[in-house]
Amino acid sequence: MNRIIHSLAFKVTAIFLFVITVLVFIAGIIGIAVFYHYDYYVTSVENVKKEVFENITREYANSVYYRYFFSGIYEYNNPTDALPVPSSNFLFTLKNQEGEIIFSNYSGEDYKFSWIFEFNEAVYTAYSEENTYETYTMECYVKNPLDTDDYYFVMDRLVDFTYKMKYSIIVISILAMAASIILFIVLMCSAGRRKGIEGVMPNGIDKIPFDLLLGIIVIFFVFEALIFEEMRYFDIIGYIISLSIFAIVDILLLLLICMSFATRYKLGGWWRNTVIYRILSFFGRIFKKTADLIKYFFRNRSLVTRAILILTGIMILEFAGLCISYDQEGLLVFLWIIEKLLLGSVIILVAISLQKLKLGGQKIAMGDLNYKVDTRYMFWDFKDHGENLNRINEGMARAVEERLRSERFKTELITNVSHDIKTPLTSIINYVDLIKKENIENEKLKEYISVLDRQSARLKKLTEDLVEASKASTGNLPVNLAPTEIGVLFTQAAGEYEERIKNSGLELILNKPTEEIYIMADGRLLWRVFDNLLNNICKYAQPGTRVYLDLEKINGQAVITFRNISRYALNIPSDELLERFVRGDRSRNTEGSGLGLSIAKSLTELQNGSLELYIDGDLFKVILRFNVIDMAVPMAAF
Amino acid sequence: MAYNVLICDDEKDIVSALKIYLSSENYNTFEAYTGKEALEIIEKHDIHLVLLDIMMPEMDGLTAMVKLREKYNIPVILLTAKSEDTDKILGLNIGADDYITKPFNPMEVIARVKSQLRRYMKLGGAAVKPSVLTSGNIELDDRSKTVTVDGEPVNLTPKEYEILKLLMENPGQVFSPRDIYRRVWNDNPYGSEGTVAVHIRHLREKLEINPAEPRYLKVVWGQGYKIERGEKR
DSSP states (O other): OHHHHTSHHHHHHHHHHHHHHHHHHHHHHHHHHHHHHTTTTTSOHHHHHHHHHHHHHHHHHHHHHHIIIIIOGGGOSSGGGGSSSOOSSEEEEEEOTTOOEEEEOOOSOOEEEEEEEEEEEEEOOSSOSSOEEEEEEEEEEEESSOOTTSHHHHHHHHHHHHHHTTTHHHHHHHHHHHHHHHHHHHHHHHTTOBTTBOSOOOOHHHHSOHHHHHHHHHHHHHHHHHHHHHHTTSOHHHHHHHHHHHHHHHHHHHHHHHHHHHHHHHHSOGGGGSHHHHHHHHHHHHHHHHHHHHHHHHHTSOHHHHHHHHHHHHHHHHHHHHHHHTTOHHHHHHHHHHHHHHHHHHHHHHHHHHHHHHHHHHHHHTTOTTOOOOOTTOOHHHHHHHHHHHHHHHHHHHHHHHHHHHHHHHHHHHHHHHHHHHHHHHHHHHHHHHHHHSOOOOHHHHHHHHHHHHHHHHHHHHHHHHHHHHHHHHTOSOOOOEEEEHHHHHHHHHHHHHHHHHHTTOEEEEEOOSSOOEEEEOHHHHHHHHHHHHHHHHHHBOTTOEEEEEEEEETTEEEEEEEEEBSSOOOSOHHHHTSTTOOSSTTOOSSSOSOHHHHHHHHHHHTTOEEEEEEETTEEEEEEEEEEEOOOOOSTTO | OOOEEEEEOSOHHHHHHHHHHHHHTTOEEEEESSHHHHHHHHHHSOOSEEEEESSOSSSOHHHHHHHHHTTOOOOEEEEESOOOHHHHHHHHHTTOSEEEESSOOHHHHHHHHHHHHHHHHTSTTOOOOTTEEEETTEEEETTTTEEEETTEEEOOOHHHHHHHHHHHHSTTOOBOHHHHHHHHHOSOOTTTTHHHHHHHHHHHHHHOSSTTSOSSEEEETTTEEEEOOOOOO
16 A cells, blocks of 8 residues: 555656646536526526526627717618627617617517616706706517527526536535545655655755745745736636636645645654744854853852842842932832842742751651652752752662661571571581480590580570571561560569579579559560570579569569679670670680570560660679550459 | 381481481381482381471472372471471471471480370370360370370379369460469469469470470460460371
8 A cells, every 4th residue: 555655656646636626626616606606506597597698688788789879870780780799699679768769680589588778878968057868778689599609509508508517516526625635635645755765755845944935835826916917808718728727836836835744744843944943943052052151150150159149230230220210209119019029039939948958958867768859949059959968868768778688688698597507407416416325435535525515506506596686686577566464474484494593503583563564565575585684694693692683663664674793704895795796705615695685685676675784893784674554454353 | 016207308417317316216217308209108108207307309398298198197297497487387287297496306306206106106086085184185184183195194293283284174275373373272372473483384394395395385475374275186
């Protein structure tokens, strides 16, 4: 399809057909107008003929009358000779005021139509100022049947013929219009396309600026109209021929313009190839360069210099305004109001910008990393400042996210590594155990094996603690908070540790109020905190001392205190003890992973509590704080 | 009768260590190093218990267990390095009878193997006597005042017996130390409920294979103690 449409032969044919259909359409429209004028659509063919013939006859009658009076009757012996055009169907009888026949070629033939025309002739008399009129009447007849060779006959045939066509001409016009529209669309589609070439190819005409092309054609049309004016003096045939030629040329020119426009439109940016656009863009560039230069000048001044320059400018303008209007109060007031309105709106805009920047700064300071300062309506330095704030926030958000990701990655790594360690460790523990079961006589070997046994147990504990510590510190642990009675937990913990504490040579003293104290905690996790802390006490407390475990309710907080006397001198700060892998003795000779306190702290914080550590000489004190909740005596009624 | 135990782990050293322990207890052992091998051995031999590792090449332990459960009812104990609670719950839910995390104590493995086998082979379809309270594999006969775990008698002090009876009469219910003191000692505690915790610990040490991870006598931290409402198999 496209191949056919884009071929040159098709285009030429289509243009040819288009011209013809448009001409047919125009002719059809003119025809319809003429038919309408002659009432084709409302009366019979006889009436039409009558009207047409009346026009012809009136003209002939006038002609005969004037020729008779101005040329003189004597020149025309034969009345028929008085006719301007020879016509055998036109018959007349001219009578004067008295009804006498003065001139006639009518001798009683049959006639189809007859009319009577009156002519008033001024008569000049010597005794009267006023003109008097003489009335002549001319009876005119059209012969029936018509002779074959004159204007009546031609018109008779023409009316007969066209009257038959009065409806088909409408159909033809509509068809011609439809065909021309279709052809026009097809031609627009094929404009700029060429057979065998992809895309749109402009031709020479498409390269001429569009407004220039339009101008040329408009000038051509004006020129044509002038020629047309001259041509009115041509005869009818020449007139019609030249009119047709003009019409064809005009149609072709308009089609050319349309096709050229279509090509340009398809290429995109048709307005670029116009003289007006070129001129405008030239001035636009000059204007932009100038503006850039001014901007550049301003940008490279400091804020203070700029403020001074602007204020100076405003002062000069104010002074100029004063000079112009110092003796006209109305103008002065008007200028003053205008200036204040402009300045006021600028100041308000500045204030809004500052307000937004302040809010953004506050949000960032408070750690809202998703906040964005809205810089849409800001200008100059305010915009720069706002964008800088946004960039700071983005950078911070990215850093936090990266940190979180690395924490998660670390937890995953630790979990995976400890899983991998566990398998070989199982073998070690099992085989050490198997060796232990063998009957070994060698005392040294027995000692070595007990070292292996102890150290492998330590390694086991370490891997377990490692996973737990990393999970607890990243919060990667399910926490189910429920009302928990600390008094009961105290009793339970004391029961669990009773034996171990005794074995460590310690004495455990519990102090708790008689009332029940409930907190929101995950019992399992809280037990692990207690477990770790009591475990530490068993390991590091000086034998023969007392261990105090206190529960108090202070300011709506449950305060749990573990106190013991350390076996080793605590020569490191308390906050360092909470770090992972730090132990009271730096030699790291004792059992344990050094993770116990760190895990306890993380787990406490997961349950919205706090863990603090105090060291006073050898006194080692851990304080847990949780918010107390109100429980309306549950289960206590037993 | 010597029971056939299948040990399945991709780590050969662990398999041979377990083999030594189990052989010393007079079990016949079979070895497999992947889930597929384990299934093949179960098809061919009359296996009474499976020790199954989870992370193995070719077919992991969980998949193997699901396949095994389509045909067999034998006890399966999972051995794994994964120690998260969710892993344990998943393993037990899809058909494991017990769960041991690495690195394990060989004695614990033996104890659990014994426990499972006793239950599977001897107590399989025993009828429940009315005077006998049961919870999981714990049986308390109130007429003879005896307690057995997996059919093995356990020696309890009178107070321990009373506490256990109280808990087993109300399985799943949590008793605070104060409640237990009032009910068992018939006295008001006045701060002496600490004794309850000590008794419970002793009781746990006698009833459980691993007292740190009790299966039946559970500590509800900050609330009290309870016996699991375990179903008898």
